[in-house]
Amino acid sequence: MRHRPLFIAAAALLPLAVAPASSQTPPSAQSVQQLRARRDSLERVLQEIAIVDRKVMVPMRDGVRMQADIYRPRNATGPVPIIFSRTPYNFNFWDVRLGAPADMTSQIDAVRRGYAMIIMNERGHFFSEGNYDILGPPTTDGYDAIQWMSAQPWANGKVGLIGCSSTAEWQMAVAAMGPTGLGTIIPQGFGAGVGRVGPFYEQGNWYRGGAVQMLFIAWLYGEQNQVRPMFPSNLTQEQLIRAAKSFDLAQQAPPIDWSQALRHLPEMDIIKAVDGPRGIFADSMPGIATGGAMIKRTPNDPAWYRGGLFHDNMVINVPGLWFMSWYDVSVGPNLATYNHVRKTARPDIANQQYAVIAPTLHCAYTRATENTIVGERSMGDARLDYSALTYGWFDHFLKGENNRLLDTLPKVRYFTMGANKWQTADQWPPAGAQTLSYYLSSGGKANSLHGDGVLATTPPKEDKPDTFTYDPMNPVPSYGGNVCCTGNAVQGGSFDQRKMEERDDILVYTSPPLAEGMEVSGPVELTLYVSSDARDTDFTVKLIDVAPDGTAWNLDETIQRVRYREGYDKEVMMEPGKTYKVTLGPMTTSNFFAAGHRIRIEVSSSNFPRFDRNMNTGGRNYDETTGVVARNVVHHSRKFPAELKLTVVRKTTS
Numbered sequence: 001m002r003h004r005p006l007f008i009a010a011a012a013l014l015p016l017a018v019a020p021a022s023s024q025t026p027p028s029a030q031s032v033q034q035l036r037a038r039r040d041s042l043e044r045v046l047q048e049i050a051i052v053d054r055k056v057m058v059p060m061r062d063g064v065r066m067q068a069d070i071y072r073p074r075n076a077t078g079p080v081p082i083i084f085s086r087t088p089y090n091f092n093f094w095d096v097r098l099g100a101p102a103d104m105t106s107q108i109d110a111v112r113r114g115y116a117m118i119i120m121n122e123r124g125h126f127f128s129e130g131n132y133d134i135l136g137p138p139t140t141d142g143y144d145a146i147q148w149m150s151a152q153p154w155a156n157g158k159v160g161l162i163g164c165s166s167t168a169e170w171q172m173a174v175a176a177m178g179p180t181g182l183g184t185i186i187p188q189g190f191g192a193g194v195g196r197v198g199p200f201y202e203q204g205n206w207y208r209g210g211a212v213q214m215l216f217i218a219w220l221y222g223e224q225n226q227v228r229p230m231f232p233s234n235l236t237q238e239q240l241i242r243a244a245k246s247f248d249l250a251q252q253a254p255p256i257d258w259s260q261a262l263r264h265l266p267e268m269d270i271i272k273a274v275d276g277p278r279g280i281f282a283d284s285m286p287g288i289a290t291g292g293a294m295i296k297r298t299p300n301d302p303a304w305y306r307g308g309l310f311h312d313n314m315v316i317n318v319p320g321l322w323f324m325s326w327y328d329v330s331v332g333p334n335l336a337t338y339n340h341v342r343k344t345a346r347p348d349i350a351n352q353q354y355a356v357i358a359p360t361l362h363c364a365y366t367r368a369t370e371n372t373i374v375g376e377r378s379m380g381d382a383r384l385d386y387s388a389l390t391y392g393w394f395d396h397f398l399k400g401e402n403n404r405l406l407d408t409l410p411k412v413r414y415f416t417m418g419a420n421k422w423q424t425a426d427q428w429p430p431a432g433a434q435t436l437s438y439y440l441s442s443g444g445k446a447n448s449l450h451g452d453g454v455l456a457t458t459p460p461k462e463d464k465p466d467t468f469t470y471d472p473m474n475p476v477p478s479y480g481g482n483v484c485c486t487g488n489a490v491q492g493g494s495f496d497q498r499k500m501e502e503r504d505d506i507l508v509y510t511s512p513p514l515a516e517g518m519e520v521s522g523p524v525e526l527t528l529y530v531s532s533d534a535r536d537t538d539f540t541v542k543l544i545d546v547a548p549d550g551t552a553w554n555l556d557e558t559i560q561r562v563r564y565r566e567g568y569d570k571e572v573m574m575e576p577g578k579t580y581k582v583t584l585g586p587m588t589t590s591n592f593f594a595a596g597h598r599i600r601i602e603v604s605s606s607n608f609p610r611f612d613r614n615m616n617t618g619g620r621n622y623d624e625t626t627g628v629v630a631r632n633v634v635h636h637s638r639k640f641p642a643e644l645k646l647t648v649v650r651k652t653t654s
Contacts, residue, residue, distance in 0.1 A: 036098060036100040039100040042104045042105060043101035043104055045104075046071065048074070049112065050073065050074055051073075053071075053072075054069045054070070055237050055244060057127075058144075058149075060123075060140065060145075064129045064130040066123060066128045066141060067120065067240075068121075069118070069119050071111055071117045072116035073114060073115075076154070078156070079155055080116050080154065080155065081114075081159070082117075082155055082160070083115045083116070083118070083160050083394065084120070084160065085119050085161070085162060086122060087119065087167040088136070088223060089125075089166065090126060090249075095248075096248045096250075113395075116154070122135075123136045123137075124225070124228075125225070126248070127231070127244070131226060131287055132225065133280055133288040133290055133292075135173070135309065136170055137290065137308045138308075139170075139177065142174035142308075146182050147179050150179075150182075151181070156398075158183040159181045160183050160184045160185070160186065160394050160397065161175075163186075163188065164188035164323070165192070165484075168188050168190040169204070171187045172185070172316060173309060175320075176314035178318075183398050184319045186320070186321045186322075186390055186393065186394075187322060189325065189328050189334075189362050189363045190334060190337075191205050191333045192216075192329075194310055194334070195304055195305070195310060196300075197311065198312065198333075198339070198340065199586060200336055200585060201300065201568040203304040204304075205330050206297075207299050209538075209564065209585050210563065211612055211614065212267070212612040213329065213612075214262055214489075214609045216281070217267075217271065218258045218262070218486050219485045220280065220281045222253060224279025224280050224281055225251060225277060225279070226277060227277060257488065261273065262486070262489050262608075266623045266624055266625050267295065267612055267623075268622045282294075282295050290304070290307040296620075299568040300569045312340050316341045316349075317346050320338075320353050322353070322354065322355045323358070323365060325359065325361065325362065326417065326555075326556075326590065327359070327361045327481075327482050327492055327493050327494070328360075328362045328484065329484050329485075331556075332556075332586060332588045335355075335428055354410070355411070355414075356384070356413045357413070357414040358384070359374060359382050360372065360379075361484065361492045362483075362484035366386055368383045369382075374492075374493040375480045375492065376494060377495075379415070380420030380421070381420075382415055384422070393405065410424035411426045412424065412427065414428075414521065414590050416519060416591065418591045418597075423521075429523070429649070432649065432650060433521065435645050436647075437457075437646075439457070439460070439636065439643055439644070440455065440509050440528075440603075440642035440643075441453070442466055444464035448502055451508055453466065453508050453509035453510065454509060454511070455599060455600070455644060459636060459637060459643075460636060460637055463636065463640055464636075465633045465634060466633070468504060468604070468631075469630070470505060470604070470616070470629070470630045470632050471505075472613045475607075475613050476500070476503060476505060476506060476540070476604050476606045476608065477500070477608060479497065480492065480495035481542075481557050481607070481610055482556055486610075489609050494555070496553065497602070500602075501602065505604055506603070506604045509602075509603070509644075510546060510600040511598050511599040513596050514593055514594075514595055514598065516595050517594045518648055519592045519593075519648065520590070520647060520648055520649075521649045522647025523588050523647050524587040524588060524646055525583065525584070525587075525644075526645075527581065527582070527583045527642060528581075528584070528642050529634070529635040529640035530579065531577070531579045531580065531633045532562070532630050532631065533631045534628060534632075535573040535574055535616070535618030536561065536573055536574060536616060537562055537574070537632055538559055538605050538606065539559070539560050539562065539603065539604075540557065540558070540604045540607045541557065541558055541587070541603055542602040543557070543599075544601065545599070545600075546597060546598040546600050547597055548596045548597065555591050556587035556589050558584050558587050559607060559611045560582055560584040561614060565581070579640065599646070601644060614627075
């Protein structure tokens with residue numbers, strides 16, 4: 001089935017590093033002319049069917065104004081519902097470089113379906129006023145915007161939210177505030193809006209296991225634009241519209257080679273070292289809600305609770321259609337949030353929470369094809385008719401149509417890799433899922449693909465520990481994975497890991513070939529028993545599906561900073577000679593391990609620059625330039641039962 005992106009802000013990937021212009025083939029004069037003609041044609045259609053109201057400056061409760069573009073049906077016979085996207089990204093109606101209108105396909109589609117569509121920039125971006133803080137605090141901005149638009153005389157009082165990534169992440173905390181008029185939310189790839197939920201203390205994907213996820217350093221380089229062009233506040237709407245055809249305010253920052261830039265030490269100076277702007281990443285900003293200086297915070301710092309993040313002390317009582325993907329950075333926190341909302345909402349609203357989990361990269365749902373390749377691995381036909389699904393949802397909750405969508409919609413529609421098919425369930429994990437344990441074992445030489453590490457069904461009697469050296473100056477490079485937004489530093493997706501497994505600082509544990517197929521759908525947890533000669537270090541893990549020919553496809557990955565093994569509200573350093581139990585935060589996946597395949601995990605102490613390097617000193621890490629080499633040990637025996645717990649769905653899968 002064919003489908004197209006739902007909305008500009010909803011479905012687009014938002015790259016953060018730009019390739020040098022010399023590497024791009026300039027479009028031909030003929031193609032430019034054809035594109036201009038098409039855009040002009042779309043704009044004419046839009047003007048015919050819609051009342052277009054651009055560069056509307058909407059005041060917030062503190063007087064700061066947010067800029068919005070509004071498109072609503074010209075021939076509506078009564079009040080209409082609103083589809084609202086709020087974003088930090090550029091949606092200027094005029095393509096300044098092309099010299100023609102922007103693509104108005106999504107706006108036309110919404111208007112033709114009887115909706116008003118409103119797109120608004122977050123505080124501190126483009127034509128919106130004020131200073132930027134991630135997710136646009138104060139959270140009241142989103143609340144005030146929904147209240148304002150639902151009260152417009154042409155509106156039916158119902159607002160639906162949709163968007164992916166930063167256009168989704170603000171939705172949950174605002175929905176928990178219960179603004180009048182909010183009818184439903186459709187958050188997509190929304191993990192950076194999740195603060196603390198269930199076992200995850202990620203504070204908006206800033207951390208995993210207490211280690212910094214470096215994606216935000218590359219992302220904030222292009223977003224923390226506290227010094228930016230601004231128009232006088234007394235300009236008329238007409239003047240702003242005219243100005244927008246000359247100035248879209250999009251910055252053209254120099255391209256950065258993030259594969260090298262992220263190696264800079266100290267970590268807090270990475271943006272400074274590439275001559276990036278001052279802002280919330282490393283600099284104190286007393287004028288904003290969270291105060292800035294994000295890199296200096298601990299995982300449970302009070303500042304995380306003063307911003308726009310959703311935490312598990314909040315309750316959402318709004319119907320939700322939640323979109324996630326297996327190779328996104330945030331699928332674990334996303335699923336935990338979905339389950340939390342179903343558990344804590346009013347019973348009628350809890351029953352109106354639905355989820356879709358695709359096998360794609362971040363926000364790449366609509367890019368699935370008949371042969372969807374994610375990294376190097378084929379997922380087969382992973383398409384869905386997202387347009388029909390989302391508009392059917394909006395028609396039900398915003399127009400009140402009895403379209404019977406919910407009669408047939410599964411609570412959870414998830415794609416199982418390996419089997420390469422969509423499946424359905426009433427809950428996550430699927431009902432009847434059971435825990436299956438494997439135990440790490442070796443003769444003491446699990447180092448690399450050529451070592452003797454195995455996954456066994458019982459722990460070994462004696463401890464023959466595996467030892468490796470972790471040097472922060474020579475970390476294990478990230479290769480594929482569940483990631484986004486790191487520019488050219490990490491390519492997300494599934495790749496054959498065998499070339500990485502040649503390294504001696506990676507311990508490799510592999511099961512025997514499976515006699516019959518096994519579906520793993522749900523959380524995957526690893527408990528290690530470790531020791532080190534360093535005061536603090538990290539332990540990493542990757543879950544891998546090994547095909548009969550040896551190809552090793554990565555499924556998910558995680559990390560644990562050992563100082564946080566007893567909780568994220570305290571730091572407890574290690575002592576030489578002592579062995580510590582460390583349970584890594586759960587991974588999650590849906591993968592069918594076919595008969596003859598093997599289950600594998602890799603254990604190491606770095607996955608860089610997916611996660612930042614632990615300098616092993618026990619210091620603050622973010623301000624250090626010199627680390628120490630750690631000799632790290634993984635124990636496994638009856639006394640130290642290093643255990644991999646898989647969530648297995650016992651059903652016939654072909």
